[in-house]
Amino acid sequence: MAMQDPRRQLFNAAKRILVRDGPNALTSRAVTDQAGCAKGVLHRHFADFDAFLAELVLDRVGRLDALADTLRAAAGTGSVTEHLTGVLIDVFDPVGVAVVSLVISRDELRARLRAAGSTGIPLMGEASALLAAYLTAERDLGRLAPDTDVTVLAPTLLGAAHLLFADREAGPPERAAVRRTVTAVVAGVLRDA
Known part of the structure; x- marks a missing residue:
């Protein structure tokens, strides 16, 4: 089943991990597991994990x-x-x-x-x-x-x-x-x- 808004779901998953476990727990695997999707979904929407994190922060800004x-x-x-x-x-x-x-x-x-x-x-x-x-x-x-x-x-x-x-x-x-x-x-x- 396709994700409705994969970027938003990945951002929300990352925020949950950050709040619950802190920045050291934030990995691409942890984010995709929390979002309930394959790791490839993150890399389909972002060049790499640091690009994902930059977009996450810019979203917050x-x-x-x-x-x-x-x-x-x-x-x-x-x-x-x-x-x-x-x-x-x-x-x-x-x-x-x-x-x-x-x-x-x-x-x-x-x-x-x-x-x-x-x-x-x-x-x-x-x-x-x-x-x-x-x-x-x-x-x-x-x-x-x-x-x-x-x-x-x-x-x-x-x-x-x-x-x-x-x-x-x-x-x-x-x-x-x-x-x-x-x-x-x-x-x-x-x-x-």
């Missing part, structure tokens, strides 16, 4: 576009702290944390992603740009101090949040812990709405 749209629409409304808390929780959901670990652990994957236009640590770099764009909008609306350096603030928020989420065995932190971190990081630049 593409998910950030929806988050960016949501943040753009939220600028000037509600709580800056709550908006940042929510987006950091979305970025670092279990799949996001696992994908960051995957990117960090595979040199060839990072090289391919950089060749495709990613900078720094792929996925983290794009998430930092998303935060910087939102923070710029909020600064322009007067909700952050006019001298706020968003190019420093965005990666600071991202790095602090990543430390909260990085321990896969402990599970994700409570929303209150993420909010507390965001509050501490933006305290010096946040203006009353």
Whole structure:
């Protein structure tokens, strides 16, 4: 029986393995076994396993576009702290944390992603740009101090949040812990709405 959307099924299988077992367990055999297909299916749709992994990460990066749209629409409304808390929780959901670990652990994957236009640590770099764009909008609306350096603030928020989420065995932190971190990081630049 033909697979309806083999690429999506393979991506979903890889995400399940990443979340459950971590990046070291991710092999082409593990992915195809998890997807319930022959190993040749992966190689029919991707040049090699690293090409598959690069597409998996780029698919995850593409998910950030929806988050960016949501943040753009939220600028000037509600709580800056709550908006940042929510987006950091979305970025670092279990799949996001696992994908960051995957990117960090595979040199060839990072090289391919950089060749495709990613900078720094792929996925983290794009998430930092998303935060910087939102923070710029909020600064322009007067909700952050006019001298706020968003190019420093965005990666600071991202790095602090990543430390909260990085321990896969402990599970994700409570929303209150993420909010507390965001509050501490933006305290010096946040203006009353």
